[in-house]
Amino acid sequence: xxxxxxxxxxxxxxxxxxxxxxxxxxxxxxxxxxxxxxxxxxxxxxxxxxxxxxxxxxxxxxxxxxxxxxxxxxxxx
Numbered sequence: 298x299x300x301x302x303x304x305x306x307x308x309x310x311x312x313x314x315x316x317x318x319x320x321x322x323x324x325x326x327x328x329x330x331x332x333x334x335x336x337x338x339x340x341x342x343x344x345x346x347x348x349x350x351x352x353x354x355x356x357x358x359x360x361x362x363x364x365x366x367x368x369x370x371x372x373x374x
Contacts, residue, residue, distance in 0.1 A: 322351070323346060323348070333371070334362060334365060337362055341357070341358040342357040343355065343357045344356045347373050350373060352372060356372065
């Protein structure tokens with residue numbers, strides 16, 4: 298196997314691993330939201346997750362939902 302092929306194989310494997318980890322983090326975040334908010338999760342109109350810090354941002358939701366997220370230290374400042 299050529300060196301270039303080895304690099305490509307390593308890069309492809311790394312990308313796949315990172316994508317799997319990101320998907321796992323997003324699934325865990327959804328579970329945390331559901332556990333924290335229960336049925337109030339349906340009041341969230343939009344939300345983004347910063348996977349680097351594990352916090353939510355750009356949340357469009359009623360203040361009561363934002364307050365719960367803030368109190369749980371899940372909002373990115």
